[in-house]
């Protein structure tokens with residue numbers, strides 16, 4: 010069962026969105042779509058999302074699922090716009106509730122902000138199964154980068170979010186609120202040990218790597234096992250945690266973390282408008 014996967018790379022945030030198609034039914038899933046956002050002007054733009062929408066319409070596909078691997082901290086999700094234009098069920102991991110509690114407090118969101126995941130159509134738990142057209146799919150809870158990260162295994166393809174990067178780039182940071190380097194290591198072990206070596210892995214981000222001049226986002230379980238600079242076979246959890254923790258201390262916050270998280274914790278919806286009809290995003294000072 011081999012879905013056709015088309016990638017859409019957003020150079021502004023180094024994010025890769027995917028359209029995953031069951032060729033026999035032409036049903037598809039849209040994974041981790043991007044709403045363009047200019048933080049200087051606080052202006053959104055649908056250019057990236059429209060490329061996906063145009064592709065889906067041109068190919069005559071029917072959207073069954075709009076999937077988020079996690080609450081992204083580096084880009085705003087276009088999931089509500091994709092769903093409005095194309096349909097499909099919007100899904101994320103059930104631990105979204107933890108993320109909503111943490112960031113609901115940080116942003117002092119009022120009681121209008123439900124912290125029960127009800128902004129999504131489906132909250133997946135570890136081991137849940139679903140179908141994309143006729144292709145069987147299952148969900149793995151792979152926390153560590155954030156508490157709610159999920160890996161979607163659709164046929165022979167797995168969408169790992171920020172749990173793994175390409176082999177020469179390693180792994181994503183684990184120092185956001187709710188992140189945990191131990192859990193991140195254990196999640197990478199589950200992906201590499203529970204899935205067959207030939208499983209195609211699709212990354213959510215790529216930043217190139219030392220000695221590599223083009224963007225890449227597809228690898229395999231076998232390649233990651235042999236070559237991942239942080240978690241290849243033989244690396245110990247303690248070794249990884251020491252490396253990850255030291256490295257995370259050197260990283261600045263992503264440029265779009267404040268707008269991204271307060272929008273994405275609401276499933277990609279902006280906060281409700283104030284009495285003048287304008288929607289506002291907050292900037293908590295000395296908090297992150």
Ligand SMILES: [Fe+2]
Pocket residue numbers: 079080081082083154171
């Ligand atoms: Fe992320």
